[in-house]
Amino acid sequence: MAPNPTHTALWPAPHASGAVDATVHVPGSKSVTNRALVLAALASEPGWLRRPLRSRDTLLMAGGLRAMGVEIEEGVGPDGTGEAWRVVPAGLRGPATVDVGNAGTVMRFLPPVATLADGPVRFDGDPRSYERPLNGVIDALRRLGARIDDDDRGALPMTVHGGGALDGGTVEVDASSSSQFVSALLLSAPRFNQGVEVRHTGATLPSMPHIRMTVDMLRAVGAQVDTPESGGEPNVWRVTPGALLGRDLTIEPDLSNAQPFLAAALITGGRMVIPDWPARTTQPGDRLREIFTEMGGSCELTEYGLVFTGSGTVHGIDVDLGEVGELTPGIAAVAALADSPSTLRGVAHLRLHETDRLAALTKEINELGGDVTETADGLHIRPRRLHGGVFHTYEDHRMATAGAIIGLAVDGVQIENVATTAKTLPDFPELWTGMLGA
Numbered sequence: 001m002a003p004n005p006t007h008t009a010l011w012p013a014p015h016a017s018g019a020v021d022a023t024v025h026v027p028g029s030k031s032v033t034n035r036a037l038v039l040a041a042l043a044s045e046p047g048w049l050r051r052p053l054r055s056r057d058t059l060l061m062a063g064g065l066r067a068m069g070v071e072i073e074e075g076v077g078p079d080g081t082g083e084a085w086r087v088v089p090a091g092l093r094g095p096a097t098v099d100v101g102n103a104g105t106v107m108r109f110l111p112p113v114a115t116l117a118d119g120p121v122r123f124d125g126d127p128r129s130y131e132r133p134l135n136g137v138i139d140a141l142r143r144l145g146a147r148i149d150d151d152d153r154g155a156l157p158m159t160v161h162g163g164g165a166l167d168g169g170t171v172e173v174d175a176s177s178s179s180q181f182v183s184a185l186l187l188s189a190p191r192f193n194q195g196v197e198v199r200h201t202g203a204t205l206p207s208m209p210h211i212r213m214t215v216d217m218l219r220a221v222g223a224q225v226d227t228p229e230s231g232g233e234p235n236v237w238r239v240t241p242g243a244l245l246g247r248d249l250t251i252e253p254d255l256s257n258a259q260p261f262l263a264a265a266l267i268t269g270g271r272m273v274i275p276d277w278p279a280r281t282t283q284p285g286d287r288l289r290e291i292f293t294e295m296g297g298s299c300e301l302t303e304y305g306l307v308f309t310g311s312g313t314v315h316g317i318d319v320d321l322g323e324v325g326e327l328t329p330g331i332a333a334v335a336a337l338a339d340s341p342s343t344l345r346g347v348a349h350l351r352l353h354e355t356d357r358l359a360a361l362t363k364e365i366n367e368l369g370g371d372v373t374e375t376a377d378g379l380h381i382r383p384r385r386l387h388g389g390v391f392h393t394y395e396d397h398r399m400a401t402a403g404a405i406i407g408l409a410v411d412g413v414q415i416e417n418v419a420t421t422a423k424t425l426p427d428f429p430e431l432w433t434g435m436l437g438a
């Protein structure tokens, strides 16, 4: 097969000639947008999403819901300002086909929705989606009463034979490979006849902030959710059946996508302003305030947003990133440019993300002259003088942004397939060159 010209294209990563000083408006959060779409689709009345993220993952989510009969209309918000989506719920329909691409949120959050459709819903996606874990969702849905045809692979492609309703009830799930198994079951549970009680049985559970995001957003649309934090048993979440409200929700900026811009200020000793950084949020990217401060920067959260300043020095860090795994590629890139070694721990499950991120980061940083080794659950990074070269991205948006961070400090880095940032941030190349005043 001839190579795909888009994928093999090389993007010369801009090199910073001095301290970066910029304000970057970061588009909406992928995780918030895709949860908001699902909850609005399951509500009993229309709702609005203002400033939704429009990227590959969120357009796939909208496409999947539309395929099942939900109306998602383009429009301006109810107050006449800002771009918005109006979501009009409908009786969910099958037969339908859902393309999940390589979006974890789509491949995990939509099968429970499909159990409520009145016919078969076929799920398919990118080759990598066949390798990403889905068995936790499939097994749990079967035990809750669903009929699913996956040829006993526990993976995509598969067909959920929607029966118009699902019993629900109590179910055990090992979500150690992805927190999205828990989020997926909770999000649709208000519409299951008996709601759900999810009991996580695995030894570890990654990405807890994302589960809190699910719980917060469910409560905001009127669902009753009991959690370990609200006095329940550890690792048990309970959702009571009930109707969901249609809301008018403004989507927060994606704080994980703010990461490369903050990193730019950190490694160049510059200044970065991210408007609309929320004062309170469940997004894991909020942890960057603490992590990048420990690595040498300082930040101030104002009413306008976050003001982050680099000191000109970057320190290594020893940190457990299990709660905030999606920040790992960007932290690894900064760590490769630091003045001391780093240990990133608690992220074994990254081997099952868009690509095997631990292998990919090790290989690509080392090919630029770095010294990275994989551990059982993370990376050891010993900074070395790096040189230019091609940074491969493995169709992983966060590999592309990690390479761009290194390219700011190292002349001659070329990013292969920077277009893969379209998964969550289609404007990345323009925002990045705009930041540099190019």
Ligand SMILES: O=C(O)C1=C[C@@H](OP(=O)(O)O)[C@@H](O)[C@H](O)C1
Binding pocket: 030, 031, 032, 104, 105, 177, 178, 179, 180, 183, 206, 207, 210, 211, 325, 326, 349
């Ligand atoms: O629920 C979500 O929106 C997400 C949960 C996390 O998944 P894992 O728990 O599989 O790491 C995170 O890495 C992903 O980017 C988004």
Ligand SMILES: C=C(OP(=O)(O)O)C(=O)O
Binding pocket: 102, 103, 104, 105, 326, 353, 354, 398, 424
């Ligand atoms: C792991 C990620 O995505 P997904 O939602 O596809 O799991 C990510 O965005 O870093």
